[in-house]
Structure formats: C-alpha cells, structure tokens
Amino acid sequence: MSSLYKYNRALSEAIWWNLLLLTIGAFLFALGVNAVIQPHGMLSGGLMGIALLISYAVGGLPVLLWYLLLCLPVYVAAWFVIGRRFLAYTIYGTLMTTLFGSLIHFTIPLSSELYAAIVGGAILGTGSGIMLRSLGSSGGTDIIAVALKERWNIPVGQFNFFVNMLIFLAGGTFMSLDAVIVSIIMMFISSSVLEYVLGMFNQRKLVMIISENGEAITEAILVSQRFGATLLRGKGAYSGNDREVLVTVTTNMALKNLEHIVFSIDPHALFIVENTFYVSGGQFARKPR
Numbered sequence: 332m333s334s335l336y337k338y339n340r341a342l343s344e345a346i347w348w349n350l351l352l353l354t355i356g357a358f359l360f361a362l363g364v365n366a367v368i369q370p371h372g373m374l375s376g377g378l379m380g381i382a383l384l385i386s387y388a389v390g391g392l393p394v395l396l397w398y399l400l401l402c403l404p405v406y407v408a409a410w411f412v413i414g415r416r417f418l419a420y421t422i423y424g425t426l427m428t429t430l431f432g433s434l435i436h437f438t439i440p441l442s443s444e445l446y447a448a449i450v451g452g453a454i455l456g457t458g459s460g461i462m463l464r465s466l467g468s469s470g471g472t473d474i475i476a477v478a479l480k481e482r483w484n485i486p487v488g489q490f491n492f493f494v495n496m497l498i499f500l501a502g503g504t505f506m507s508l509d510a511v512i513v514s515i516i517m518m519f520i521s522s523s524v525l526e527y528v529l530g531m532f533n534q535r536k537l538v539m540i541i542s543e544n545g546e547a548i549t550e551a552i553l554v555s556q557r558f559g560a561t562l563l564r565g566k567g568a569y570s571g572n573d574r575e576v577l578v579t580v581t582t583n584m585a586l587k588n589l590e591h592i593v594f595s596i597d598p599h600a601l602f603i604v605e606n607t608f609y610v611s612g613g614q615f616a617r618k619p620r
Contacts, residue, residue: 344466349420352465357427359458360469361395365435367451369394371444374502374514375455376495376521378402378471384502395432399425402470409474420467421474428469444513452520459521460528492522535580537607540593541565542600545575551592552579580607 343349364375364383372387374380382397392400402425409418441447462469476490495518503511542548549560560579567574581589586604593600 349465349467350423352461353420353424353467354427356458356460356462356465356469357424358431359454359461361428361431361435363451363454363458364395365432366437366439367441367447367454368517370438371441371447371451371513372506372510373448373451373517374499374506374511376472376491376498376518378405380495380498380502384498388505393432395429398471399429405471405474417467418474420465421470424462424465424467425470444509445516448513448517449520452517453524455517456521456524457528460525463525463529486526489522491525492518535582535607536586537605538579538581538586538589539603540577540579540600541574541603542577542593542597543572543574544597544600545577548593548596548600549577551596552577552589555592
C-alpha cells in the first residue's frame with residue numbers, strides 16, 4: 332500500500348477534514364436556499380422542498396428552521412438504521428446549514444428566473460456534493476439516498492430528482508406553472524452538478540492491457556507504480572495465440588507513465604482505458620460509515 336494512499340485514507344477519516352467539508356457544503360447549501368431559491372419563489376427537493384412549501388403556505392419560521400424541525404424525526408429513526416458516525420456528521424451539517432441560514436439575509440441579484448435556476452442549481456448541487464464527500468451528508472432525504480446508493484448502487488442525484496417530482500406536483504396546486512418548471516430545471520442542474528462533484532473526487536481509470544508479455548508488464552507496474560493488478564489468461568480469436576490480459580485501476584496523473592511502461596516492454600500491446608467513477612475494495616477500501 333503506497334504512502335500516498337495511506338495519507339488519502341487517513342485524511343478522509345480525519346475529523347477536522349470532514350467537519351471542514353460539511354461546513355463549506357453547509358454554507359453553499361444555505362446560500363443557495365436563502366439568496367436564490369426562496370427569493371425567486373422556487374422549490375427545492377426532499378425535506379428542503381417540503382420546508383419551502385410550508386414556508387410559502389404558512390410562514391412563521393425561517394425556511395431553514397422548518398427544515399431542521401423536519402429532519403429531527405428522520406434522524407431519530409435513522410439512529411437505528413445507519414451508522415452512528417454518519418448520522419453524527421449529518422446532524423452537524425444540518426445544524427451548520429441552519430446557522431448559516433440565520434446569517435444570510437441578502438439576495439443574489441438575478442433578474443431572470445432561468446438564470447436563478449442555473450445559479451441556484453449549481454450552488455445547491457455543489458454544496459450537497461461536498462457534504463456527501465465527507466463521512467456525513469446534508470441531511471433530509473440524503474440519508475435515504477445514501478442507503479440506496481450503498482445497497483443497490485442507485486445514483487444519489489437520480490433518486491433525489493424522482494422524489495422531487497412528487498414535491499413539485501404538490502407545489503403545482505398553488506404555485507404557477509412557470510415557477511414549477513423553473514424549479515424542475517433547477518433541480519435537474521443540481522442533480523447533475525452533485526453527480527459531477529462526487530465523480531470529480533472518485534474518478535479513476537480502468538486500464539486493460541492485452542499483451543504476450545503480461546507477466547513482465549505486471550512486474551514492472553508493481554515495482555514502479557505500486558498499483559494492484561490482475562492477470563488473466565486469454566487467447567486471440569483470430570490467431571489462436573495465447574494472450575495475457577492485465578487489469579488495473581490507476582489515476583489520471585499516473586496514466587501516461589503507465590502507458591510508457593507498457594509500450595517500452597511490448598510495442599504491440601493493446602492499451603484500453605475507460606473512466607470509472609466508483610471503485611471499492613482491494614487497495615481502494617470502502618468508505619466507512
């Protein structure tokens with residue numbers, strides 16, 4: 332296991348790092364709600380969407396305080412379902428979101444509702460994505476989304492988008508059609524940005540190398556790159572000659588050097604690269620909850 336991998340893993344589990352991610356994400360989340368979404372009468376999704384509906388219909392309390400009150404029973408139920416550490420970090424993120432919401436009393440000057448949808452979606456998606464990169468989340472339906480992601484690999488953004496459609500149907504009973512459509516556009520942008528932020532931190536390169544010198548290439552990779560690799564036996568369909576298929580996962584930075592190693596040993600090797608956004612197990616340990 333390389334020293335860089337040990338450092339990255341230690342950093343991802345460090346309390347100060349997770350609190351920093353949650354604090355930054357909470358600020359962006361509160362900024363998107365108070366400075367863009369609520370002033371333009373748009374709906375968000377999940378429990379935040381329900382909080383906005385209540386705020387528009389009843390008022391009385393700030394929208395992020397309504398959000399906190401809605402999250403509390405979810406957290407009580409989640410105490411018996413998900414990891415305690417994940418829940419503790421999530422509660423911290425929700426409290427920080429409420430705190431920042433009480434401090435943000437300005438509006439980002441956007442005259443167009445479409446511009447507001449783009450900006451609001453980008454801010455909300457970035458904030459939620461950063462919080463999900465910690466050992467916690469932004470709260471609300473993110474807890475359910477994370478559970479579905481881990482069990483059935485359902486993308487977090489897609490789950491939130493479909494759940495939000497139900498909220499928009501409810502909002503359509505007293506909101507204008509234009510406001511609902513703009514809200515849907517905003518949430519689509521938010522879901523896309525959220526997935527991008529998660530993928531930006533997780534993206535790896537899946538490399539398949541087909542060569543007659545697979546063992547030599549494997550040894551060179553293990554010595555110089557310290558990547559794990561799997562060597563499979565194969566046969567050329569046309570020539571019938573034995574081939575070795577080497578499968579490994581690397582990073583963008585190390586990809587070019589890996590390609591140089593392969594072709595310096597076998598100039599006729601086939602070098603195949605694919606993007607992969609989720610790697611779990613082996614040297615890429617599962618994210619603890």
